[in-house]
Amino acid sequence: MSDQVFRWGISSPGAIAVEFARSIRTAPLAEVVAVGSRDLGRAKVFADEHGIGSAFGSLEDLAASPDVDGVYVCSPVYAHAAAVDVIAAAGKAILIEKPFATSAAAAAAMFATAKRHNVFLMEAMWTRFLPAWQQIRGLVDGGRIGEVRAASANFGFPLLGGARDDFLLDPAKGGGSLLEIGVYPVQLLQDYFGTPTRVEAAVIESETGVDLSVAAALTFGDKIASLQSSITQMLPSSATISGSFGIIHVPAFFHAARRFEIHTLDGDAAHPFSVELVDAEPAISPLAYQAIHVAERIAQGEVDSDVMSPGDTVATLRIIEAILESAGSRKTSDS
Secondary structure, eight states, X not given: OOOSOEEEEEESOSHHHHHHHHHHTTSTTEEEEEEEOSSHHHHHHHHHHHTOSXXXXXXXXXXXXXXXXXXXXXXXXXXXXXXXXXXXXXXXXEEEESSOOSSHHHHHHHHHHHHHHTOOEEEEOGGGGSHHHHHHHHHHHTTTTSSEEEEEEEEEOOOOSSTTHHHHTOGGGTOSHIIIIIHHHHHHHHHHHOSOSXXXXXXXXXXXXXXXXXXXXXXXXXXXXXXXEESSSOOOOOEEEEESSEEEEEOSSGGGOSEEEEEESOSXXXXXXXXXXXXXXXXSOTTHHHHHHHHHHHHTTOSSOSSSOHHHHHHHHHHHHHHHHHTTOOOOOOO
16 A cells, blocks of 8 residues: 555535544545545635645636545535546546435546546445455455355335435436435445346336436346335345355444354354344444545555456446336436
8 A cells, every 4th residue: 555645525515424534534545635525615614624735616617726646536426427527538437325326327438538548447345445344344355154056135214305306307417216325235246246137126216317226136147136115114134145055134324334144053052043133333433444446556656446346336226227127117317
């Protein structure tokens, strides 16, 4: 790892930007040095509250700052493509809050833009970088539960009835449960199984045509998986990876996993199931792990991630599109 401090700029200060700024303070060799917003006053207030040295009234000015190495983009998903155009042209690294784009085609175009400018670009799928999920990956790859044959994941809680309803219920802005929170279970299944060979889904839609609740069964050759997402009801928000002689279960909220359970068939006749509880509490703030990864990859001369790759991001969005198409949803995405 490089011993040089990576200097972050934050675009569009909001709730997730607050979490990112707080998390970076726990990360070694990382610092938030600037924030940008179309409302300069808002940027200045955010900078004052979080001890950030510079505030800018536009993304262009933020990206042009010689003090900024990379920009964390947390604007709404429909504004992500335009942000990539600006930041990539300025030659700065880019970390974009999930969901990455409103469609797989839009995501592919964004990665092409970054490649053209030879800048780093990654979706901020922070879940994949957490110690718990890094341990789970090692256990699965090491055969701890045998051959992986199935998985299930779900994520849901009521989000409607507030200031974000206009966005959440607007298909043109990337609303709906799958892009808002269902992307977490989808990316998990994509991570372990790749691209499904068959998708069967049911969707409950809003009057505007966005998916409020989704249930889907996905086949990956000889493996099967299921997922649910909802912005109108509580779901367990858990995940399970099933192998030939064991399972790994991650309780709520699996996307922010701090512990997990390993259930295996290695007990005795009276108690055939053995259960091991694994504590994987993050040593630093959860959002900081992805930022460390970005700095490390850039120090290695890379322009993308080997944990959340461009292919992973595009494939995840293609699965979301396949789920909605299978259910005959009216929801459409613009690239």
